[in-house]
Amino acid sequence: MGLKSYISSPYIKHQYEWDEIITSYRIFENDKPLNIEIGPGKGKSLLNLGDRFPEKNFVGMEKTPRCLKEFRRKAEKKRLSNIFVFHCFIEKMLEANVTDNSIENFIVFFPDPWPKKKHRKRRFLRKKGLSLLETKLKKNGKIFIKTDFMDYWVEILGTIRELRGLFLESFGKVKSWQSPFNVPTNYEQKYYRMGKEPFYLVVQKI
Ligand SMILES: C[S@@+](CC[C@H](N)C(=O)[O-])C[C@H]1O[C@@H](n2cnc3c(N)ncnc32)[C@H](O)[C@@H]1O
Structure with a gap:
């Protein structure tokens, strides 16, 4: 499946227009530290992070046009100067357009959980995806993760222990996560309304 539509906005660029x-x-056009949010959806967390950390830049990578249209509406209203989104496939863009050791932090909030056993190999935060993020992070850079899927959370905990370059800094229930990076997302609000209890992990590159 390709990325067919083009969404015009000063805040969005299509992967095919950027090499x-x-x-x-x-x-x-500045040298603030670069942070990347993986799959920001409609962009609630991205907009919150941009607002909260004016000293940093935030780039989202998102494939779904419906979400990007909603993000465009909010971004053009809020007019922050430190947020931007690529309409892209995460893996392709990270591999081709992001230099190793260049990213301050990655934010991965509620990645697609692929709950069926036969689909679990599609999860982004398995060995391959986590190793890719590790490669692109600066030394001591962090990955901030939230998920509502306990099974996915446990799987990530296990994978981190197997990866030599990453260190588990903290983990637990999102409600007890004291961090300025703990901003709400659209999915998170939906899960709380459904009575679910999301989990977080903070992972650091050694
Ligand atoms: C479950 S939603 C979470 C959205 C948002 N982070 C939130 O918490 O509200 C996962 C998002 O990741 C995006 N996504 C999943 N796989 C992707 C890929 N390979 N490339 C780009 N975006 C992807 C989906 O389009 C979706 O918007």
Whole structure:
């Protein structure tokens, strides 16, 4: 499946229109630390992070046009200067357009859980995806993760222990996570309304 539609906005660029390396200078014309949110959906967390950390830049990577249209509406209203989204496939963009050791932090809030056993190999935060994030992180850079799927959370905990370059800094229930990176997301609010209790992990590159 490809990325068929093009969504026009100063805050969004399609992966097929961009063949450069992603840097703060090229996107924002400054040298603030670059953070990437994987699958920001409609962008609630991205907009909150941009607002909360004016000293950092935030780039989202999202494939779903419906979500991007909603993000565009909110971003053009809020007019932050430190947020941007690529309409792309995460894996393709990270591999081709992000330099190793260049990202301050990754944010991965509520990645697709692929609950059926036969689909679990499609989960992004398995060995391959986590190793890719590790490669792109700066030394001491972090991955902030939230999920409502306990099974996925437990799987990630196990994988981190197997990866030599990553260290588990903290984990637990989202309600007890004291961090300025703990901003609400659309899915999180939906899960709370359903009575679910999401979990978080903070992982650091050694
Ligand atoms: C469960 S939603 C969570 C959205 C948002 N983080 C939130 O918490 O509200 C997962 C998001 O990841 C995006 N996504 C999943 N796989 C992707 C991929 N390979 N490339 C780009 N985006 C992807 C989906 O389109 C979706 O918007």
